[in-house]
Amino acid sequence: MNITVKYFASLREQLGKSEEILTLSDEISIAEVWQNVSASISENIESENILMTINMEYVKSDALVKTGDEVAFFPPVTGG
Amino acid sequence: MNITVKYFASLREQLGKSEEILTLSDEISIAEVWQNVSASISENIESENILMTINMEYVKSDALVKTGDEVAFFPPVTGG
């Protein structure tokens, strides 16, 4: 199954990419996707400090990712 | 001693005057001034429902009135 993963702001810069397509063999939680994609970052980012969305809706870290989902990870928002 | 007394809004209409000059023989409280001037109103108005000012500052009913003071009585305000 394929999912699209997006990164924003400082996280996008740390990872050096804004978007990628991941192929997963199993249905896994978004927390597991985060462990996967954040492994390359030297400074460890606790998942509590990262906001997670599936298809543009906020989810908790135990939410399951399905094929075709658009997943996003980003730091606390600072608009307004 | 002379004081100026002003009335506003529904109270002005009930009393049929907007301003008068009263001559008092003694220094009295504003509550006593109110008893005096409101005696003519047929429907009794409780002094708790009347706001009182001396020289354009809100006062409690036991505040003393001095010669030359501008006293005002009015119903609850409804601006804004």
Place this chain on the structure above:
Amino acid sequence: MMPIEIRGSSFNPWDEIKLHQQKLNRQGQYGATASFVGTMRDFNEDKHVQRMTLEHYPGMTDKYLEKICKEAHQQWDLIETLIIHRIGEIKIADPIVLVCVWSAHRAEAFDACRFMMEDLKSKAPFWKQESTAAGNRWVEKSTPG
């Protein structure tokens, strides 16, 4: 500056804020502007209202509005406040009151703007008389804040 103004004729609150902000000339310092505008409705307490007259206590009104601004500046860290209040004959949809607050951060602007409006509603010496099809009536109390 902290201006307060009693207006005898109709005003546009958005033009007033825009103009005052230009005069204020503190660009880059304020990060938050909270405003409140009270506008005349065509309906109040079960009746259609045709027009309204706003009476006030000349002299005390200005003094009281200035007091509201001073208290807000003492209580919060503000850059500027502006109050405009109508008196006289008011038509449906006429703005009655404008309160606007400029500050560095938003909590101060929100808190001060609301405090100023509530204080004005409960203590500033203005009185509304409405004209309805059944005749004139004095508004007896303000809506709760």
Place this chain on the structure above:
Amino acid sequence: MMPIEIRGSSFNPWDEIKLHQQKLNRQGQYGATASFVGTMRDFNEDKHVQRMTLEHYPGMTDKYLEKICKEAHQQWDLIETLIIHRIGEIKIADPIVLVCVWSAHRAEAFDACRFMMEDLKSKAPFWKQESTAAGNRWVEKSTPG
């Protein structure tokens, strides 16, 4: 109508409110209009800021702002809401966000306007990057509301 808008270039919030109110055409129905404008300051967290870039999550941003408006309309008796938010290159003194609420009475307008701003600040997917003399930096958290 409940419009929300993501703007790529500078806007004047007072002109926007004035214009929207004309389009709304509900004169005589709203008695209360509460607004908040967030503006770019030249100073943040001990440093002078020269300019700023606002990144966002296209698609989700619109969706989230619409959600804020819907929730406000569910929670309070409102006549209209308006949100405009800047993205892209922001200059000192540029308005960043406008939230405006129209209702019959003032409590609803004040409460809804503040709720909408706080929800936007804590959840709408926007990120600020400031340019200072020491280089660029991501703003890490918003000021408390």
